[in-house]
Every structure is written in structure tokens, then in C-alpha cells.
Amino acid sequence: MxxxxxxxxxxxxxYFEKLVRYYAIENVKSGRWEESSALEKARMEIDALLSEGLETKNHELLSIIETDNNQTIGYLWLHIFPRMEKKGFIYDFVIQKEYRGMGYGKASLGALEDYAIELGVENLSLHVFAHNSVAVALYKKMGYEVTSMNMAKQISNK
Structure with missing residues (x-):
């Protein structure tokens, strides 16, 4: 599969340019950032994390390949914490729109878990924006649990 x-x-x-745009949009939707500065903030944050691009130490940037047609259908970005033994963080996981709802998300996360185990990782965590209900449901289905929660309230328009 x-x-x-x-x-x-x-x-x-x-991938990098799409990630910057997506991250900016999601931060605006969540109310964390103003639209006017979102692209700049997203680029700065991602540049800092991937300072050496594909060669950034402890970061695995992976393409998800559909094996029947050998097409790239998505991407995964895994960070392995160098000082926190056996822990990894999924910075990004995307399945292209035309392949969603077909089981590729579940299969990709399963494959990532196997890949991470091969690298010595025993615990994976991730961040998901609360408004992304499809992703939240997938992660719950795959056994991920809420470990912390950010909350916000707009008070300037009272």
C-alpha cells in the first residue's frame, strides 16, 4: 500500500514552501497569529528548526509513496530528540487531498511508527490544531492521547 x-x-x-503556507494558515485559523505576519513567522520558525534543510541533524524528512503506482502521496517530518532518550516528535504529516479518506493516513502513521522503532524511538508525540477534527480523530484512532492542552479566549471584543 x-x-x-x-x-x-x-x-x-x-515541500518546504507548502509547509510554510500551511503552517501560517493554521496559525491564523487557530487565532495565534495575525494574517499580515503569519507567512513571515511560519518561515522563521521552520527555518530555525530545519536550519540545514534535509541535512538537519536529528530530523527525518520522508516522502510517503503509494506502492501500486509509485506516486508520492504525502510527507512526514520526524524529529528525534538527541537529549531525550527514545523520544520522537512528528512535526508534520500530510496526505495529499486526493488520497485522503482511503486509509493512507493510518497506513502512513503505522509505517512511521515502525521506522521510528528501527531508529530506537519508543515514544512519539505530535501537535495538532484543535480545529483539524479529521486529524484529531485519526490520531485518537491510532492510539495517541492528549497530554497537554492550550486554551485561548478573545477578550478585546467584550
């Missing part, structure tokens, strides 16, 4: 492979340099640039 799917396999994971290391992202190629030619894929990274396009």
Missing part, C-alpha cells in the same frame, strides 16, 4: 523513503532535494523545496 505505502512505503516511506527519504525525501529528495528536488522534493524538499516544494
Amino acid at each position: 505505502i512505503r516511506l523513503k527519504k525525501m529528495k532535494h528536488e522534493e524538499f523545496e516544494d
